[in-house]
């Protein structure tokens with residue numbers, strides 16, 4: 001299996017090269033040249049397969065040139081060592097909980113998978129690898145935890161000052177060692193732009209072996225398919241002839257792209273909903289057919305405060321910008337902060353389930369769209385404890401568990417690429 005650029009050029013590379021490069025030579029994203037199909041017998045029999053076997057079958061076609069069966073098995077068992085359960089909420093509404101990993105968001109899946117891939121790739125030079133990521137919160141904590149103390153890997157995390165929750169900031173800055181968290185006096189989009197600029201800086205890249213660990217990286221994206229297969233395995237018995245719909249709280253659309261990719265491999269999910277907050281670039285795109293990036297705005301669901309979703313490029317490539325075909329598989333919704341908090345209040349009152357603000361966006365978008373012949377899952381992308389400030393707005397008497405993390409290892413910089421360049425060259 002080879003990977004090509006979403007902006008077509010001559011490049012055709014293996015999984016390993018795509019992962020180490022992060023972005024393509026022409027500054028676009030890697031995408032599988034063709035999408036492998038799983039046979040219908042796989043889905044007919046899925047409830048009899050172990051979770052690791054399902055994950056193995058889904059990922060093997062993508063990685064087999066660079067990872068042996070034993071390596072892939074080890075990576076999956078070591079990286080995905082926590083549950084991704086589907087729980088019943090009410091009637092035809094279920095939740096897929098993706099917060100049972102060490103930093104309590106779905107990003108643990110991709111970050112842990114990627115760090116273990118890097119450790120199993122054949123070394124072609126002795127140079128240390130620098131992982132450079134921009135984060136709106138959870139990527140930073142997942143990458144910090146997933147790559148902590150990995151030999152030969154330095155991690156630099158850019159996060160927007162005062163725009164991540166204190167809990168998230170502690171998770172990123174408490175580790176030290178090979179993990180450097182850098183607060184930027186700017187927005188998430190500024191952080192993401194500077195990361196892109198560093199990757200396009202050929203002089204810098206001669207001196208520093210840069211790799212991205214953002215959701216643009218294939219090693220983050222591909223393993224995120226796994227939990228949609230596992231969700232189907234768990235849901236199959238509840239469908240009763242109805243079709244399955246999945247609502248995904250979305251920012252950069254990485255999680256949604258992974259779901260769509262799984263669907264194209266044959267997974268029987270009828271359609272997806274990209275549930276957005278006020279950052280409605282993708283909602284507008286599906287309405288108008290015109291993609292217009294916007295400045296990001298701050299909301300209660302801060303991990304989705306993205307004005308220029310990077311994985312839009314992958315969806316546009318996959319559907320060849322055919323809006324009708326894309327809309328058949330994925331719709332979008334925009335949910336306001338007021339609606340988010342109201343949904344958290346209503347849900348705990350009605351069902352006893354405590355939503356995090358991202359999950360609340362996903363649930364409301366699902367319930368507004370679900371038809372009578374459909375069963376819906378919304379994704380809980382992070383644990384509510386990560387968003388204390390917002391939880392108390394909805395559920396004032398909720399007690400948040402204290403985190404034991406302390407100690408701060410944090411650098412600060414202006415919204416200025418030259419400063420970032422200097423930091424990267426220092427080590």
Ligand SMILES: *Cc1c(COP(=O)(O)O)cnc(C)c1O
Pocket residue numbers: 105106107137138139215249250251252253254255256303304358381382
């Ligand atoms: C990162 C994140 C999202 C957005 O995921 P994308 O793949 O960027 O669309 C949603 N919710 C939470 C809690 C996140 O951390």
